[in-house]
Amino acid sequence: MKQILAIGTGGTIASQKMPDGLTPELTADQLLEQVPQIGGFCSVHCIQLFCIDSTNMSPNHWLQIAACIKEHFWQYDGFVIIHGTDTMAYTAAALSYLIQDSPKPIVLTGAQKPIGSDSTDSKINLEDAFRCACSELCGVMIVFNGRVILGTRARKTRTKSFKAFSSINYPELAYIQNGHVLSFIRPEHRGVPVFYDKMNPRVALMKMIPGADSQLLAYLLDHNDAVIIESFGVGGMPSYQGTEFYDIMKQAISEGKTIVMTTQVENEGSDLSVYSVGSRLKSQLGVLEAYDMTTEAVVGKLMWILGQTSDPDQIRRLFYRPVSGDILYPASEA
Numbered sequence: 567m568k569q570i571l572a573i574g575t576g577g578t579i580a581s582q583k584m585p586d587g588l589t590p591e592l593t594a595d596q597l598l599e600q601v602p603q604i605g606g607f608c609s610v611h612c613i614q615l616f617c618i619d620s621t622n623m624s625p626n627h628w629l630q631i632a633a634c635i636k637e638h639f640w641q642y643d644g645f646v647i648i649h650g651t652d653t654m655a656y657t658a659a660a661l662s663y664l665i666q667d668s669p670k671p672i673v674l675t676g677a678q679k680p681i682g683s684d685s686t687d688s689k690i691n692l693e694d695a696f697r698c699a700c701s702e703l704c705g706v707m708i709v710f711n712g713r714v715i716l717g718t719r720a721r722k723t724r725t726k727s728f729k730a731f732s733s734i735n736y737p738e739l740a741y742i743q744n745g746h747v748l749s750f751i752r753p754e755h756r757g758v759p760v761f762y763d764k765m766n767p768r769v770a771l772m773k774m775i776p777g778a779d780s781q782l783l784a785y786l787l788d789h790n791d792a793v794i795i796e797s798f799g800v801g802g803m804p805s806y807q808g809t810e811f812y813d814i815m816k817q818a819i820s821e822g823k824t825i826v827m828t829t830q831v832e833n834e835g836s837d838l839s840v841y842s843v844g845s846r847l848k849s850q851l852g853v854l855e856a857y858d859m860t861t862e863a864v865v866g867k868l869m870w871i872l873g874q875t876s877d878p879d880q881i882r883r884l885f886y887r888p889v890s891g892d893i894l895y896p897a898s899e900a
Contacts, residue, residue, distance in 0.1 A: 567607070567608055567609050568608045568609070568643040568644065568699075568700045569608070569609050569611070569641070569642045569643050570608045570609070570610050570611075570642060570643060570644050570645065570646060570696055570699045570700065571610075571611055571612075571613065571635075571638050571641070571642040571644075571645050571646070572594045572598065572610050572611070572612045572613070572645075572646045572648060572696075573594065573612075573613050573614075573615055573631060573634055573635075573645065573646070573647045573648065574593050574594030574595075574597070574612060574613070574614040574615065574616075574617065574648050575615055575616055575617070575618065575620070575623075575627070575631070575647060575648060575649050575650070576590030576616060576617040576618040576619060576620065576648075576649075576650060577590060577618075577619070577620050577648065577649050577650025577651065577654075577676045577677075578590075578650055578651060578676060578677055578678065578679065578680055579597065579648060579650075579675075579676045579677035579680060579681055579688045579691075579692075580592040580593070580594075580596075580597060580617060580648065580680070580681070581619075581680045582680065582682065583680075588680060589619070590617045590618060590619055590650070591617065592617075592681065593612070593614045593617065594612040594613070594614055594648055595612045595614075597648060597681055597688070597692065598610060598612065598692070600681055600689065601689050601692050601693055603693060604692065604693055604696045607696070607697070607700060608696055608699070608700050610696070611642075613634060613638075615627075615630055615631060615634060616630075618650075619650055619652075620649060620650025620651065620652045620653040620654065620657075620676075621650070621652055621653065623649075623650070623653040623656070623657060624767070625660070625765045625767040625869055627657075628657060628660040628661060628664060628765065628866075629664070629763060629764075629765060631647060631657070631661060632661060632664035632665055632761060632762070632763070633763065635661075635665060635672060635761075636665070636761045636763075639670070639759065639761075642670075643670060643699070643700065644670050644671040644672070644673065644698075644699030644700060644701075645670070645671070645672045645673065645699060646673045646674075646675065646692075646695045646696055646699050647661075647672070647673065647674045647675075648675065648676060648692070649674050649675070649676050650676055651676045651677070651678060651710075651722055651730050651731075652722065654674055654676060654708060654720070654722065654731075655708070655720040655721050655722055655731065655860070655862045656862045656865060656866065657674060658674050658706055658707070658708050658717035658718070658720050658862075659717060659718050659720070659860070659862045659863040659865065659866035659867070659892075660765070660865075660866035660869065660870070661674075661706045661717060662705070662706040662717040662718045662863075662866065662889060662890040662892065663762065663866050663867055663869075663870035663889060663890075664761065664762045664763075664765070664870065665706065665759055665760075665761055665762075666759065666760045666762075666889060666890065667705075667755045667756040667757070667758065667759050667760055668704055668705050668706070668755060668759040669704050669755045669757055669758070669759065670704060670759075671698055671699050671700075671701060671703045671704055671705070671707065672705065672706045672707070672717075673695045673696075673698050673699045673707055673708075673709050674695075674706070674707070674708045674709070674717070675691045675692060675694070675695035675708065675709045675710060676688075676691065676710070677691055678726060678727070678728055678730055687711065687728045690712075691709065691710055691711070693745075694709050694712060694742040695709040697742060697745060697746075697747055698714055698740070698742070698747055701740075701747040701749070702749070702752065703739060703740065703747070703749060703752060703753070704752065704753055704755050705717065705753040705755060705890055706718075706890065707739060708720045708731055709742070710730055710731045711728050711729045711730065711731070712741050712742050712743065713729075713731070713733075713738050713740075713741050713742075714738060714739040714740040714741065714742070714747070714749075715731055715732075715733040715738055715739065716733065716736055716739055716751075716753065716890065716891050717890060718859075718860070718863045718866075718889070718890045718891060718892035719733045719734050719735065719736040719860060719863070719891065719892070720732075720733065720734070720860075720862070721734050721832070721860055721862060723832070732832075734832060734833065734858075734860050735833060735834065735835060735858040735860075735894075736858075736891060737750060737751060738750065738751075739751045739752075739753070753890065753891060762870060762873070762874070764873035764874065765869040765870055765872075765873040766791060766868075766869055766872035766873045767869055768789075768790045768791040768792070768872070769790060769791065769792045769793075769794065769865060769868045769869050769872070770786040770789070770790040770792070770793045770794070771793070771794045771796065771861065771865065772786055772793060772794070772795050772796065773796045773830060774795065774796060774797045774798060774803075774804075774830070778804070780810040780811045780814055783795070783811060783814055783815070784814045787814065787815075787818040787823050787825075790823075791823060791824065791872055791876075792823065792824035792825070792826065792868045792872060793818075793823070793824075793825055793826075794825075794826045794828060794856075794861065794864050794865065794868070795825065795826070795827050795828070796828055796829065796830040796861060797827060797828070797829060797830070797836075797844075798829070798830065798831075799829060799831060800829060800835075800836050800837040800838070800840045800841070800844065801827050801828070801829055801836040801837065801838045801840075801844045801847075801855070802838065802841050802842075802843030802844035802847070803815070803827075803843060803844070803847060804843065805843060812846075812847075812851070815847070815851055815853065816850075816851055819851055819852065819853070822876065822878060824854065824868065824872070824878070824881055825851075825853045825854065826853065826854045826855070826856055826864055826868065826885070827844070827847060827853050827854070827855050827856065828855075828856035828859065828861055828864055829856075834858070835856070835857045835858035835859070836855055836856055836857055836858075837857075838853075838855050854881075854882065854885050854886075855895075856893075857893055857894065857895045858893065858894050858895075859892055859893045863892045863893075867884075867885065867889065867892065868885070871884045871885060
């Protein structure tokens with residue numbers, strides 16, 4: 567019987583109704599008491615790291631989760647992280663960079679309804695997650711609503727319904743049916759995991775809207791080491807204020823700041839080469855392009871990279887190096 571470590575962090579699944587709304591209260595042990603069938607196919611030990619609403623999740627929490635898995639990695643066959651749904655995709659992406667090439671499954675799951683609700687999705691999600699943790703899958707993944715999604719490709723796309731997560735620009739790894747894990751893709755690994763214990767949280771995100779003020783970008787660049795810009799369509803920056811956006815970006819890059827261009831469109835990714843408003847950002851400024859990466863993955867990857875180096879050439883090299891299937895890009899970037 568496989569040995570699985572369950573790591574409790576809180577979330578809706580562990581919440582109870584309080585006067586001011588749902589609040590995480592239950593531990594991982596208390597949750598698993600309500601799903602006794604899991605004990606029929608694996609042996610589970612629980613650690614409660616914290617019990618928070620995932621809105622309060624931070625890079626420091628990601629480092630604590632990664633450190634816990636590192637400490638216990640060789641004692642267990644798999645890991646299940648019980649987590650709130652709102653930032654689960656960010657955590658899955660971050661852990662994909664903090665724990666690379668894991669030969670063991672590291673599974674995140676949670677629920678849209680608390681485990682005490684009459685119509686909860688928590689029990690089936692927990693059972694499915696532990697079945698995946700006992701499977702031949704490997705690396706970081708989200709298990710939710712019968713689907714298995716690569717950690718770097720997940721996004722919460724529904725706020726209420728049970729099909730909360732989608733796999734963006736990448737096929738689902740597997741699905742679970744009648745207690746069986748039906749695998750389509752098995753992520754590659756090198757046999758021995760590589761753990762990291764540093765992240766730089768000085769990363770900001772700017773979502774472009776028509777008429778956006780360039781001084782907002784200037785402020786974000788002044789107060790961070792990297793800024794991700796979610797632009798329109800395949801990507802580009804407006805020129806209605808002359809060259810202000812361009813000049814602000816040029817100055818910031820000359821000062822060693824990192825700028826990544828991505829798209830706010832969910833599917834198919836960016837391509838800055840298509841329009842003039844985007845092409846010169848790469849050819850003249852040398853901004854980085856996210857291509858088909860999710861914003862959640864870009865956030866985690868930049869925090870991980872900037873935790874290792876501040877050298878612009880190394881940042882570029884690491885950004886375009888695929889990690890856990892996070893990016894597909896033209897060979898010219900290799």
